[in-house]
Amino acid sequence: MHKMGKLKSFQIILSENKTVFHPGGKIMGKVIVELKGDMKMRSLRIFMRGVAKVHWTESRSTGSRLGSYTEHYNAEVEYFFKRQVLFGGEVSEGRDTLTEGRHEFKFHFDLPMGGIATSFEGKHGSIRYWLKAEMDKPWSFNTKTKKAFTVISPIDINKPEYQVCVESSVEKTLCCWLFTSGPISITARTDRRGYCPGESIAISAEFDNLSKRTVIPYATLYQTQTFFASGKSRIRKTKFTVLTGLPVGPGTRGSWDSQLLKIPPVSPSIINCCVMKVDYFVKVALHIPGAYNLTIHLPIIIGTVPYRGGPHSYADSRFFHEAQALLAAAAYLDVPNPPPYRETITPPPPFEDPPTYVESVGGAVNLWDDDDDDNTSPENNMGDLTYTPMYTYVYNYRPPPRYSDVVQSDVDHIVFPSIDFLNGGDGS
Structure with a gap:
């Protein structure tokens, strides 16, 4: 256990312990500081950052007695970088004293509405979002604490x-x-x-x-x-x-x-x-x-949005069976194909319960990376340096009917329309 002097606790707590967010969501919480004595500092700041980063290496031969060398491939996209001052000021010469005891500093950030990808931890790169609080103390290394969170960019499979x-x-x-x-x-x-x-x-x-x-x-x-x-x-x-x-x-x-x-x-x-x-x-x-x-x-x-089965499913809708009948009749009567399908007819029903999230099958990763200063060792970071992405998971999944049953059901429900209806008439 490393010694932190007067600093007893330094951590970031998200409101309602929420760890999964969507684009446009609000990131709210508080920074907790517990001191065993008064502490002077220039400022206490919190940052929110989102970055997609890629890195891998390949071995290259020099074609000579010098052997081979390693070539590095790097790419990075910064989605956002936001900051707030929670205590003190921006001026580096400033001196403020945080008194002994427990202090709570609230913060609030807004995620961008679009243009950000789902959190991901891969073999040669990651898409990562995190909060970092930092104490800027005079005559000492800064102390930091980190907390990562998951962002899920929606993909509605009911389309x-x-x-x-x-x-x-x-x-x-x-x-x-x-x-x-x-x-x-x-x-x-x-x-x-x-x-x-x-x-x-x-x-x-x-x-x-x-x-x-x-x-x-x-x-x-x-x-x-x-x-x-x-x-x-x-x-x-x-x-x-x-x-x-x-x-x-x-x-x-x-x-x-x-x-x-x-x-x-x-x-x-x-x-x-x-x-x-x-x-x-x-x-x-x-x-x-x-x-x-x-x-x-x-x-x-x-x-990321689970399938809405049951009476509201697209395959059970009146439009679906009408479209099936039109396509079958068109093929049977050798008439031109109907106009393209219009994407939305009736909006799907809302979820009764919020989605359930489960830790990624890939497991936990370490948050310590190049974003942290070279002169700040892991001992100066009091946060949890491990993180596991959370993804939508369906527990109450109902298997679909057998393929042969579905095919037979569709055939039984097809009613062939008249030539007039296929040509734009009312079918009467």
Whole structure:
């Protein structure tokens, strides 16, 4: 335990212990100072900062006996830097005395309404937001305390573009010396494109195996982190949940009907940061003994506003079934496609309860970085130097119906309209 002299406690407390905020939110709290005696200081200040930072190294050969050298790649974007003086003044010659005892200094900051990305801690970079209080004391090193908080840039997966399924297929033929085996193919789809952590991806697939080998289907959730600096990029892939199916024997077909792939508490997709991005995809594959695996990638979005199922879901709306009927009838009668879909018809219902947040599956990180002065060691920082991002998590997720049930339900509800209605009439 290091000695701090008269300073007994120095910490930042956020109002209502809130640690997750959205763009445009208010950051309120107080700085607590406890002294065992009177203390002179120039000022007590608090700063709020948001920074996206990237760094990685690559080894380069000199092509000579000198060997190799290390090249550094760095990029940084400062989203905001705000400050308030809580005690004393801005003039460095000023001397004020803070008396013995406990003192509370309230502060209030506003986050920008837009242009800031979700908090993220990655392999070669981070998007980080924090508060730092600093005591400027005469004839001594400054004392600091830090507290990080999570910012979540909203992605509402209830928007129509995130409710469509993602589908793909692939086929290959195995060759063995002079003989060619029958084709092996995968056709797979997700129940939608957008999800939140805690929800499950319902995967439906057909695996056709006309070869003479037994193959094994599996699906994996992947995260791709891409970092940008100095005109170059660095990519890191992380594998999360894995789902393995039953073997598919030679000359047979296997199928999945809404097999569930659970999403852990991962970062939302990050698509609005210029120095890094975070993407997700589901890999559906067949393990083929003695040959390269057959794979397809189904890109998805990880959002922050959970899916509103039940009677208010988009797929159950009157408009959805009317649109399905129009599309089916147009295909059946070979008429031109209807006009493009208008994004909003009725606003979705509000949440009854606020979202639940869970610590990131990536775990805690250390907050000590280059932002802190070189002449200030960690012993002069009294704050908690560890931080774990918090992300939206759905506990009460209800799995979707099986894909075959949904398809049959849609067929049962389709009513083919008349030619007049398709051509702009009232259908009477």
